[in-house]
Amino acid sequence: MIRFLALAESAAICAAVWGAVVVLAAGPGAVPSAIGPALAVALCTIVSFYYNDLYDLGAARTPVAVAARLPQALAIMLVLWAGLQTIWPALGVPMGPSLAGVGAVCAAVLVSRTALYLWMRASRVRRVLILGAGPMAQRLRQQIETQPHRRLCLVGMLEEPPDVPTMDRMVDQLRPHRIVVALAERRGLLPLDSLVRARARGVVVEEAVDLYESLAGRLAIESMRPSSLIFSAEMQKAPADLAAARALSVVAAFVGLAFAAPLMALLAAAIKLDSEGPVFFRQTRVGWRGRRFTMVKFRTMRPVREEHSVWAQDNDARITRMGRVLRKFRLDELPQFFNILAGHMNLVGPRPHPEVNYRLFSERIPHYGLREAVRPGVTGWAQIRYTYANNLEEETEKMRYDLYYIKHMSVWFDLRILIDTVKVVLLGRESGTSAITQPAVREDATHAARRGRDSAA
Numbered sequence: 001m002i003r004f005l006a007l008a009e010s011a012a013i014c015a016a017v018w019g020a021v022v023v024l025a026a027g028p029g030a031v032p033s034a035i036g037p038a039l040a041v042a043l044c045t046i047v048s049f050y051y052n053d054l055y056d057l058g059a060a061r062t063p064v065a066v067a068a069r070l071p072q073a074l075a076i077m078l079v080l081w082a083g084l085q086t087i088w089p090a091l092g093v094p095m096g097p098s099l100a101g102v103g104a105v106c107a108a109v110l111v112s113r114t115a116l117y118l119w120m121r122a123s124r125v126r127r128v129l130i131l132g133a134g135p136m137a138q139r140l141r142q143q144i145e146t147q148p149h150r151r152l153c154l155v156g157m158l159e160e161p162p163d164v165p166t167m168d169r170m171v172d173q174l175r176p177h178r179i180v181v182a183l184a185e186r187r188g189l190l191p192l193d194s195l196v197r198a199r200a201r202g203v204v205v206e207e208a209v210d211l212y213e214s215l216a217g218r219l220a221i222e223s224m225r226p227s228s229l230i231f232s233a234e235m236q237k238a239p240a241d242l243a244a245a246r247a248l249s250v251v252a253a254f255v256g257l258a259f260a261a262p263l264m265a266l267l268a269a270a271i272k273l274d275s276e277g278p279v280f281f282r283q284t285r286v287g288w289r290g291r292r293f294t295m296v297k298f299r300t301m302r303p304v305r306e307e308h309s310v311w312a313q314d315n316d317a318r319i320t321r322m323g324r325v326l327r328k329f330r331l332d333e334l335p336q337f338f339n340i341l342a343g344h345m346n347l348v349g350p351r352p353h354p355e356v357n358y359r360l361f362s363e364r365i366p367h368y369g370l371r372e373a374v375r376p377g378v379t380g381w382a383q384i385r386y387t388y389a390n391n392l393e394e395e396t397e398k399m400r401y402d403l404y405y406i407k408h409m410s411v412w413f414d415l416r417i418l419i420d421t422v423k424v425v426l427l428g429r430e431s432g433t434s435a436i437t438q439p440a441v442r443e444d445a446t447h448a449a450r451r452g453r454d455s456a457a
Contacts, residue, residue, distance in 0.1 A: 009109060235407055
């Protein structure tokens with residue numbers, strides 16, 4: 001839907017700006033000369049809208065919310081457009097048509113968004129019946145109820161597996177479009193005849209973990225059968241997928257080092273002036289197929305001699321002034337371009353964990369070993385969707401995102417993650433919000449991980 005919305009608004013903006021320029025700058029050459037500015041404005045608008053969360057339907061829920069974000073987005077769009085005109089003067093147009101073009105953009109966006117929300121409100125809501133009421137069913141219920149735009153409506157949750165007559169009666173009364181099976185124990189308990197009849201009548205019957213995955217963008221690893229991951233073709237990455245990710249990473253590392261070298265030199269000098277200690281932080285991490293390697297980052301903490309926790313929140317007092325800036329904009333990760341060129345890492349992938357945590361995570365996090373199916377990354381799906389992990393529960397939550405990435409890994413997915421990473425870096429935002437606050441295993445996990453030299457990040 002987001003891609004369709006961006007394409008539709010691009011077309012609407014192009015048409016609106018082109019029309020405004022043609023009308024106000026009428027003349028023999030007005031029609032063809034308006035094409036360039038129209039395309040430029042559309043490109044700048046899409047970029048600005050993306051970075052102002054106007055394509056996040058959770059943030060921009062209504063036309064009113066869109067209108068509130070529109071002034072800042074248009075201001076950034078004008079800055080981008082001015083930059084393009086400086087680089088390519090042929091895109092410039094007189095002031096009158098330019099202002100009319102901005103007004104045309106506002107009108108096109110508000111009309112397109114209003115049409116979208118009216119369509120979504122008028123479109124049919126899909127009714128969902130959940131078989132089960134355990135932890136997986138509750139997670140799915142919460143996910144359905146927190147959708148930005150309620151396309152699914154929960155009509156019932158059956159705590160006990162019903163017999164066939166009861167199930168038939170429930171389907172007739174509730175008329176669900178989807179029946180989701182979330183029973184922890186189902187052997188001999190599923191009303192199979194009823195589910196078959198419902199399927200024949202057009203009702204979608206599916207596993208709870210599959211619907212949860214599509215809604216949440218992460219895997220419900222505690223509720224998944226090991227065989228569903230071990231024998232899954234999607235979890236066994238094809239050589240072509242791995243080669244494409246590697247090629248993208250190497251090219252990006254070369255380009256990144258070429259452009260970032262002056263900045264890295266300045267950052268190294270600033271780190272040295274800000275606090276005592278080495279410029280770089282090195283730590284043994286576990287990567288592809290369990291291989292150990294030394295990961296390099298800019299140092300963001302004051303060195304200590306004694307052993308200490310590797311959890312991020314336990315080291316807040318050690319972060320330097322320069323380190324806070326580096327972490328906010330993720331600039332401490334720049335030296336990892338060298339790890340990419342050395343073959344230890346890719347640009348996108350699960351973050352490599354410190355070796356001191358490897359045994360603990362392998363024992364306590366379900367299916368942890370599957371992270372080793374791909375090279376670790378400088379950035380990843382878990383990094384843009386979640387915060388730093390401060391306990392084992394939160395590491396488990398990040399694992400759900402890591403396995404989702406591995407399952408759906410592709411060049412296009414990598415590009416999406418890179419675009420979102422640039423957004424986080426440029427705006428200095430937190431990459432996500434922690435959904436877990438329970439410290440149930442934190443004390444035990446922290447004690448087991450008391451041999452680090454920096455945050456696990």
